[in-house]
Amino acid sequence: MRNDLLLALRTQRGWTQEELSERSGISVRTIRNLERGRVQSPRRSSLDLLFSVLDPEQRGSRAAGAAPPGAGLPGAGQGTGRGVGSGVGNGVGNGAAGAFPLARQGRTGGQPAPSSSTMPTPPLTPPPAFGAAAGATGPGFTPAARLQTRWRGPRAPRTALVGRDGDLDRLCDIVTGHPVTVITGPGGIGKSRLALAVAERTAGAFPGGVAVAQLGRITATAGVAGGSGGVGPGSGSRPGSAPGSGPAGLPVAGLAGPGGDGPGALAAAGQAVTELLGDERQPRGSGPALLVLDTAEHLPQTTALLVEQLRGAWPDARIVVTTRRPPVLPEARIFETAPLPLDSAVELMSRRLASNSLTDDLAGSPDRVRELCRELDCVPRLIEFAAYWLRSVPVSALLRPEHVLELxxxxxxxxxxxxxxxxxxxxxxxxxxxxxxxxxxxxxxxRPEPVASDGIGSDAGSEAEFSSTEAVCLLAELADASLLQVRRGHRYEYRMLRHVRAFVRHRAQPATALTRPTPLRAAAGG
Structure with missing residues (x-):
């Protein structure tokens, strides 16, 4: 790796070496030596940790191809794909002989991943503790010692977490009191943000350290097409589902689009966690650790097997999974993340507008901003997107569904x-x-109104193509995927968020309607 590449990426982001060290988990000394060209053969895991925060989209290709002629990087670029995991990336393919090769393997050795539709469950030897700081164990250990706790992987943004105080308190109690916690909810709701905030607040309770593995990129390198069987809970299939599909109607070894829940994915996920935990050789028993498996909705089987193996090998660890679709984990505690209260959503919008040197009045008016937050379902990520665009377009443009989808x-x-x-x-x-x-x-x-469980037979299932039984199964599956919000009580109500409805309607439009030109109108007084 050229030393000027690391320096250029760091300065482009405006970070000091200390800030890069804090975000990546790599020591300041190592970063300094890399930038000065003093390290001729850097570890692949160190490069992946750095590129996971500096340039996550290109970190695999950079690590594989950035070395000048004659300056080889052992372990870098010998895999068969881009790195996977945040801070734990690896080439995947022939080098992944099993899900957890804890003894670091060469990237060109080993056997190919199994190609059968049955997910393998290779034995997992207990990983060592990976970061207990000196003096961090024993009766004198307090939450103040979190500053000494080793952290591997990305950290939470430094911006304030708005409207989540209650959620954060409840999650901290759940995470410290249960072996496995699953944080679920729709996209953009703030699952990852909450998980990282919980990890930071409770870090002092985990002298073994905190590790964050990003599973969202595994599909790019480890997806296995084809196969049969189910990925959802149970072994039956929904009425009307395609042959060879599970209860959710999804093929086991390759989901449509962002899929990849197969043997290759399990090997990749195991290798990702191995890279995250395997560098340190501390003796076992230095204290429990916290592991966050982030963005796991496309890997339900892989995540379930991964957690099962980790629990068997590392019983003292606490595991947090963020996902839109929770895996089947009998001992897991599920936390459903709801949209922000409207007042908190408006506060978040105001904070983001202020960071862009805007005010509610400049963006339109406080009432229009409030209306925009409501139309965006008070989803934090969407509000941040809108605040970014309000520098350039008026609120009225973002209140139009056809614009908001594209902008x-x-x-x-x-x-x-x-x-x-x-x-x-x-x-x-x-x-x-x-x-x-x-x-x-x-x-x-x-339908603009929610669907009630006691009205499924006469409403949602009334169309000829859906029987009442199939409609019940489909409602359950879509709710499980966080595409429908459920209000539970004597009867259940299933509600589609506004922005989800706008997206689905937009997709259902004919192609000609999507490409129809919009006439431009001169601004009054311009």
Missing amino acids: LGVPDVSALPHQRSMRGSLEWSWGMLDSRQRQFMARLAE
């Missing part, structure tokens, strides 16, 4: 590709649905 997004290379725009986020969820689920979503999008 809402930011060029943030530190985020996963599907997290950079509203449409990309919804396409990510849409890609995990089968044809029946999409058809049913289109039917529901035509």
Whole structure:
């Protein structure tokens, strides 16, 4: 790796070496030596940790191809794909002989990943503790010692977490009191942000350290097409689902679009966690650790097996999973993340507008901003997108569904590709649905009111193509995928968020309607 590449990426982001060290988990001394060209053969894991925060979209290709002629990087670029995991990237392919090769393997050795539709469960040897600081264990250990706790992977943004105080308190109690916590909710709702905030607040309770593994990129290198069987809970299939599909109608070894829940994905996920935990050789027993598995909705089987293996090998660890679609984990505690209260959403918008040197009045008016927050379902990520665009377009433009679908997004290379725009986020969820689920979503999008459980027979299932039984199954599946919000009580109500409905309706439009030109009108007084 050219030393000027690391320096250029760091300065481009405006970070000091200390800030890069804090975000990546790599020591300041190592960063300094890399930038000065004093390290001729840097570790692959160190490069991936750095590129995971500096240039996550290109970190695999940079690590594989950035070395000048004659300056080889052992372990860099010998894999068969881009790195996977935030701070834990690896080439995947022949080098992934099993899910958890804790003894670091060469990237060109080993056996190919199994190609059968049955997910392998290779034995997992207990990983060592990976970061207990000196003096961080024993009776004298207090939450203040969190500053000494080793952190691997990305950290939470430094901006304030608005409107989540209650959620944060409850999650801290859940995470410290239960072995596995699953944080679920629709895209952009703030699952990852909450998980990182919980990890930072509770870090002092984990002398073994905190590790954050980003699973959202595994599909780019480890997806396995084809196969049969189910990825959802149970072993039956929904009435009307395609042959060879599970209860959710999804093929086991490759989801449509962002899929990849197969043997290769398990090997990649295991290798990702191995890279995250395997550098340190501290003795076992230095204290429990916290592991965050972020963005796991496209890997339900992989995540379930991964957690099962980690729990068997590392019983003292606490595991947090963020996902739009929770995996089947019998001992997990599920936390559903709801949209912000409207007042908190408006506060978040005001904070983001202020950071752009805007005010509510300049952006339109406080009432219009409040209306915009409501139309965006008080989803934090969408509000941040809107605040970014209010520098350039008026509120009225963002209140039009056909505009908001195309506009809402930011060029943030530190985020996963599907997290950079509203449409990309919804396409990510849409890609995990089968044809029946999409058809049913289109039917529901035509209805402005929620669907009640006691009215399914006469409403949602009234169309000839859906029986009442299938309609019940489809409602459950779409709710499980966080595409429908459920109000539970004597009867259940299923509600589609406004921006989801706008997306589904937009997708159902004929292609000619999507490409019809919009006439331009001269501004009055211009």
